[in-house]
Amino acid sequence: MIDAGELRRRTAELLAAYPPATTDRLDFLRARFDAGLAWVHYPEGLGGLGAPRSLQAVVDEELATAGAPDNDPRRIGIGLGMAAPTVLRYGTDEQKARFLRPLWTGEEVWCQLFSEPGAGSDLAALGTRAVRDGEDWVVDGQKVWTSSAHLARWAILIARTDPDAPKHAGITYFICDMTDPGVEVRPLRQITGEAEFNEVFLTGVRIPDRHRLGEVGDGWRVAQTTLMNERVSIGGMRLPREGGMIGPAAKTWRERPELRTHDLHQRLLKLWVEAEVSRLTAERLRQQLNAGQPGYEGSGMKLAFARLNQEISGLEVELRGEEGLLYDDWTMRRPELVDFTGRDAGYRYLRSKGNSIEGGTSEVLLNIVAERVLGLPAEPRTDKDVPWKDLAR
Numbered sequence: 001m002i003d004a005g006e007l008r009r010r011t012a013e014l015l016a017a018y019p020p021a022t023t024d025r026l027d028f029l030r031a032r033f034d035a036g037l038a039w040v041h042y043p044e045g046l047g048g049l050g051a052p053r054s055l056q057a058v059v060d061e062e063l064a065t066a067g068a069p070d071n072d073p074r075r076i077g078i079g080l081g082m083a084a085p086t087v088l089r090y091g092t093d094e095q096k097a098r099f100l101r102p103l104w105t106g107e108e109v110w111c112q113l114f115s116e117p118g119a120g121s122d123l124a125a126l127g128t129r130a131v132r133d134g135e136d137w138v139v140d141g142q143k144v145w146t147s148s149a150h151l152a153r154w155a156i157l158i159a160r161t162d163p164d165a166p167k168h169a170g171i172t173y174f175i176c177d178m179t180d181p182g183v184e185v186r187p188l189r190q191i192t193g194e195a196e197f198n199e200v201f202l203t204g205v206r207i208p209d210r211h212r213l214g215e216v217g218d219g220w221r222v223a224q225t226t227l228m229n230e231r232v233s234i235g236g237m238r239l240p241r242e243g244g245m246i247g248p249a250a251k252t253w254r255e256r257p258e259l260r261t262h263d264l265h266q267r268l269l270k271l272w273v274e275a276e277v278s279r280l281t282a283e284r285l286r287q288q289l290n291a292g293q294p295g296y297e298g299s300g301m302k303l304a305f306a307r308l309n310q311e312i313s314g315l316e317v318e319l320r321g322e323e324g325l326l327y328d329d330w331t332m333r334r335p336e337l338v339d340f341t342g343r344d345a346g347y348r349y350l351r352s353k354g355n356s357i358e359g360g361t362s363e364v365l366l367n368i369v370a371e372r373v374l375g376l377p378a379e380p381r382t383d384k385d386v387p388w389k390d391l392a393r
Contacts (some may be wrong), residue, residue, distance in 0.1 A: 002040070002050070007059055008062055014031060028068060029071055040052075042088065046102055057086060076109055077337075078109075078110045079154075082230045083099075083103060084100060085225060085226075099154070099175070102335075108146055109151045110148070111147060111155045113225070114156075114158055117144050118393060121363065126157075128142065128160060128225075129141060130174065132163075135209050135210075137159075137161075137207045142201050143157075146198045146359075148336075152178045154176065154177060157174045160171060160172075161216055161217060165387060166388065167391065168384075169217060172217060175207075176207055182206075186200075190351075192252060194335055195333070228299075230359050245309045246308075253311040285301055299365045299369050300366045316348065327344070328344045367379065
């Protein structure tokens with residue numbers, strides 16, 4: 001059984017063999033993965049040691065103290081938070097060996113090809129088609145709201161393989177090479193001025209069957225693993241006290257006493273308490289993950305994340321008065337990551353509007369929490385057993 005003492009010993013051996021001050025960053029990350037110290041709860045040979053997930057903090061603390069480089073998790077969050085757990089659960093041995101190491105080291109960026117112009121909130125209505133042709137699948141369709149598609153080498157993709165089956169039953173899950181012919185990425189400029197999202201057009205893209213995850217027609221079940229992990233990674237991220245959106249608002253309050261009013265004080269106190277409750281709840285959710293797969297509670301965390309971000313950023317803009325109406329830079333950029341705290345209050349206010357859409361709309365998540373967490377009666381669905389091809393679109 002791997003315990004904290006054993007992890008500290010192995011971490012010390014890694015640091016002695018690959019001193020961070022003199023070792024190339026990528027070489028160090030590869031060595032860390034091979035030593036099983038990337039994600040300790042993963043199996044041996046896949047970046048882990050089969051240790052309890054809670055012990056990852058022991059490794060991270062030792063490496064941070066030694067000044068070791070990390071894998072820039074914000075830049076590769078889709079790979080770490082969504083693709084990796086899905087590949088681990090449903091991938092073949094060959095797929096796990098091929099994809100997990102460069103995913104974790106950041107050598108290969110991933111994106112998510114799920115949502116479509118006509119299938120966002122109702123994702124199972126997707127129309128992108130995948131047709132079998134020998135040992136390949138030929139994919140045609142359009143995806144939208146794809147973060148990091150302009151940087152990605154690989155994508156997790158769901159497509160319809162059986163239009164005669166009900167919409168949830170005729171979907172298959174694939175890994176798509178974003179450099180293949182027929183993949184076109186176009187920027188979607190947002191209200192912030194940036195184009196962090198993209199739309200992706202797939203025209204005759206050939207995906208080998210060996211890049212299928214799970215069984216044919218079982219893509220919806222596979223996708224649930226991705227979606228539950230996505231919501232945990234968005235709403236349940238580890239933050240220090242006053243981390244995230246509440247930090248800049250509290251900092252402004254302390255440093256600018258001339259901006260204070262009684263009403264703003266009361267609202268800030270309320271949001272500070274809610275942010276702290278959300279942070280501690282996220283910590284409890286991560287502890288639950290130590291025992292297995294994420295549950296639907298992640299949907300509740302993602303709901304709270306979106307509401308709090310929008311309320312806090314609105315308060316911050318109001319607190320700053322006329323300054324809050326300023327905006328630093330409308331330049332069209334295609335950033336590598338979203339930096340909520342590195343820019344001004346105007347950016348945070350505008351960017352947070354997308355929090356209630358991305359990763360599942362708040363309206364859909366409310367239904368999930370009601371039905372799957374609280375056990376309330378489900379809304380009536382008339383299309384559940386109807387073949388996809390017969391649905392009105």
